[in-house]
Amino acid sequence: MKSEPEEFSIDDLRKIGTSPWEGVRNYQARNFMVQDMKPGDLILFYHSNAEPTGVAGLAKVASEPIVDPTQFDKKSDYHDPKSKKEEPRWRCVKVSYVDHFENFVTLAEMREEAPLKKMLLLQKGQRLSVQPVRPKEFAHILKMGQPKKGTP
Numbered sequence: 001m002k003s004e005p006e007e008f009s010i011d012d013l014r015k016i017g018t019s020p021w022e023g024v025r026n027y028q029a030r031n032f033m034v035q036d037m038k039p040g041d042l043i044l045f046y047h048s049n050a051e052p053t054g055v056a057g058l059a060k061v062a063s064e065p066i067v068d069p070t071q072f073d074k075k076s077d078y079h080d081p082k083s084k085k086e087e088p089r090w091r092c093v094k095v096s097y098v099d100h101f102e103n104f105v106t107l108a109e110m111r112e113e114a115p116l117k118k119m120l121l122l123q124k125g126q127r128l129s130v131q132p133v134r135p136k137e138f139a140h141i142l143k144m145g146q147p148k149k150g151t152p
Contacts, residue, residue: 023078029130034065054106063094101145
């Protein structure tokens with residue numbers, strides 16, 4: 001899961017513990033989140049649009065999908081006037097903080113790793129804020145990042 005750190009960072013998640021992953025407004029990213037992610041699944045928390053970009057640590061899925069309340073909030077950047085309370089378009093999951101990495105894993109470092117060459121994140125044109133990661137890729141990034149509390 002990607003987030004711009006000035007909007008919502010892994011440090012922000014650590015402070016509050018658990019938060020809805022609101023504001024996803026791409027259908028494919030939403031579907032990855034609400035159809036494929038299950039409570040307890042680990043998440044690579046990626047800082048995007050930062051210097052440098054990369055994986056800062058781990059979070060986990062903390063809930064089944066819920067209705068994203070920002071779609072109904074007219075003051076929200078994520079308001080969707082076409083979404084109706086009876087038929088909401090947007091759902092999200094809650095995520096909980098797990099750990100920071102000892103080694104921030106940069107995008108440039110990931111590009112140099114042969115086991116990650118086919119990772120969706122590294123493919124041209126991939127800008128989704130929620131993307132699947134294959135188990136071997138996940139394990140490789142864990143090894144690179146070294147969670148501070150140890151491998152989960």
